[in-house]
Amino acid sequence: MSGLDLIRSAISNTFRSKTRTTLTVLAIFIGAFTLALTSGVGTGINRYIDTTVSSIGANDVMTVTKTVENTTSGPAKYEPNTTNVESATGRPGSTVEAITAAELDGIRAVKGVDSVEPVLTARPNYVEYNGGTQYQASIGGFVSGMSLDLAAGSEPSSGTDTYEVALPVSYVEPLGFTSDEDAVGKTVTFGVTDKTGASTTVDATVSGVSEAGLLGSTSLTANDALTTALYDAQSVGLSSSSKDSYASVSLRFDPSSSDDQVSTIKSDLKALGYDATTVKDQIGSFKTVIDAIVLVLNGFAVIALIAAGFGIVNTLLMSVQERTREIGLMKAMGMGAGRVFGLFSLEAVFIGFLGSAIGAIGAILAGTALNGVLANGLLSALPGLTLIAFDPASIAVIILVVMGIAFLAGTIPALRAARQDPIESLRYE
Amino acid sequence: MPVPVLAARDVKKSYGRGAARFDALKGVSLDIEEGESISIVGKSGSGKSTLMHLLALLDKPSTGAVELSGRDAGALGGRTLNRTRNQTFGFVFQQFFLTPNTSVLDNVTLPLRIAGVGGSERRRRGMEALERLELADKAKNKATDLSGGQKQRVVIARALVNEPRVIFADEPTGNLDTATGAVVEDILFDLNRRTGITLIVVTHDEDLAAKTDRSVFIRDGLIVDRKGESA
Numbered sequence: 339m340s341g342l343d344l345i346r347s348a349i350s351n352t353f354r355s356k357t358r359t360t361l362t363v364l365a366i367f368i369g370a371f372t373l374a375l376t377s378g379v380g381t382g383i384n385r386y387i388d389t390t391v392s393s394i395g396a397n398d399v400m401t402v403t404k405t406v407e408n409t410t411s412g413p414a415k416y417e418p419n420t421t422n423v424e425s426a427t428g429r430p431g432s433t434v435e436a437i438t439a440a441e442l443d444g445i446r447a448v449k450g451v452d453s454v455e456p457v458l459t460a461r462p463n464y465v466e467y468n469g470g471t472q473y474q475a476s477i478g479g480f481v482s483g484m485s486l487d488l489a490a491g492s493e494p495s496s497g498t499d500t501y502e503v504a505l506p507v508s509y510v511e512p513l514g515f516t517s518d519e520d521a522v523g524k525t526v527t528f529g530v531t532d533k534t535g536a537s538t539t540v541d542a543t544v545s546g547v548s549e550a551g552l553l554g555s556t557s558l559t560a561n562d563a564l565t566t567a568l569y570d571a572q573s574v575g576l577s578s579s580s581k582d583s584y585a586s587v588s589l590r591f592d593p594s595s596s597d598d599q600v601s602t603i604k605s606d607l608k609a610l611g612y613d614a615t616t617v618k619d620q621i622g623s624f625k626t627v628i629d630a631i632v633l634v635l636n637g638f639a640v641i642a643l644i645a646a647g648f649g650i651v652n653t654l655l656m657s658v659q660e661r662t663r664e665i666g667l668m669k670a671m672g673m674g675a676g677r678v679f680g681l682f683s684l685e686a687v688f689i690g691f692l693g694s695a696i697g698a699i700g701a702i703l704a705g706t707a708l709n710g711v712l713a714n715g716l717l718s719a720l721p722g723l724t725l726i727a728f729d730p731a732s733i734a735v736i737i738l739v740v741m742g743i744a745f746l747a748g749t750i751p752a753l754r755a756a757r758q759d760p761i762e763s764l765r766y767e
Numbered sequence: 768m769p770v771p772v773l774a775a776r777d778v779k780k781s782y783g784r785g786a787a788r789f790d791a792l793k794g795v796s797l798d799i800e801e802g803e804s805i806s807i808v809g810k811s812g813s814g815k816s817t818l819m820h821l822l823a824l825l826d827k828p829s830t831g832a833v834e835l836s837g838r839d840a841g842a843l844g845g846r847t848l849n850r851t852r853n854q855t856f857g858f859v860f861q862q863f864f865l866t867p868n869t870s871v872l873d874n875v876t877l878p879l880r881i882a883g884v885g886g887s888e889r890r891r892r893g894m895e896a897l898e899r900l901e902l903a904d905k906a907k908n909k910a911t912d913l914s915g916g917q918k919q920r921v922v923i924a925r926a927l928v929n930e931p932r933v934i935f936a937d938e939p940t941g942n943l944d945t946a947t948g949a950v951v952e953d954i955l956f957d958l959n960r961r962t963g964i965t966l967i968v969v970t971h972d973e974d975l976a977a978k979t980d981r982s983v984f985i986r987d988g989l990i991v992d993r994k995g996e997s998a
Contacts, residue, residue: 347880670823672882764860
């Protein structure tokens, strides 16, 4: 029997006992449905984290800080040529040893580092549009390679000298714009007070409007030119050494670097006395937790599938029993044991395919419906989050895994059929 | 003397061992010539079915040999044996063994499907076989919806479809009334005479046996009588 005929016969045999097949398919459906849904939640949340992450920083960027000396065995000695700056991550008011402009060249010399830029903290007092109400503004820098979840317009361009900024959606109406689209292209004004107490303003063009994400939802995103301009404006009156002291610097490396190359860069920096973290490092632990939860949920679904596997064993054993004579006849007519085995295990695989395909389709429909309900209800505060997302590859993997389980379940009845003695099967009287 | 298409050489077959040992055949020798019709006659338990199974290469003798066209069939391996059985033999059973809920045509073409013949070729040859048995109009019917006589004609069509050299008919009329049985007998003998297919009938019915060229009578695993032998 040719392979195609074998598949065709197996499929038509599946539908011979409709009730039995339906019940078995239903059992698999439940398992596959759950599995597709739980892995959909994993995909959805991780995808959300990925888009949110790309608004925090680009993939080819490391944040470099001075390694904090171990102070458990007493305080660290003062080094005369160092300055302290406010820590960005420590307890409020705490300081870290600053990285000075002179040190940047040392970092730049590390193999694999493309460029090093200090992370400038711009602290404008307010932002206003067209002389309207002034609002507090916190600015986040924008590095090329980063991507914003945009509601309108485009990301601030990094390669230009024009000052550009992306406003979060929550600023659009208070500033006096009629809509997200209306804000794009308009000029807003930032007010800055320098160290001498003098006030200056800096004008910037609104390049786009960003959606509120998990992180930085109320931050304005400025391009390098604007950040530098704001920093320069607020630093008037500072000594050049304190102006050029940075809590952290951002370093770019070749985006095609392998994980090994990245960790080499990190260890080289460590040897120089710097700590470097990539965006991946910051988010990695978060994802690990979610992956673990999803894994446990998937485990439950797999248990359901194994139970359904016994259903397949049962169904096919009954089928082999009923078709004893047919099997005997086929063997008498010269069908080999391997082909008989193939016929029954293909039937099992087909039952598995039916259950998992219908389960996956059901999960996609249910997931889409659930997303719609959640987006307007429980999760309305997190726009851009699709809780249950489906990745064609993972759906394909689920279907293949279920077909694999079904094949394993089918081997027991299929072996029994293959071993049947044609004479025994055809004996009567 | 031509080489017999099938031959049994002092074939013995026993089942079980020790005290439970049962000798189904105790030394049977038989030559079956190409194109003849022969009946193997005996009561149930006589060993006639065992002999048929051995001749049809469904089983191997404990001692002795079955020869197919002069060659020892015991030497054939699994795949060759299956192919030989598929191409050489056709089977007609008393209990039909038709696959329920499957069309008549699909039932008839089962041996071709097993042989791996392509779809259109299969349909052509299946319809040809059905036409020979005047069942072409039933090709699309479910096999289980037919009358007994029609079912047995489907079974004969199935036995013929792969153009075998030998047809084994095991109690071919056992499940049919006299009139229908007679029709089926006529079909089988007609095939034997006109196309030269070797016909081996296994039966306990001596009237049916009398219609074959010759008969061998089996009792308790031994040939006790032969009728119609030329030599």
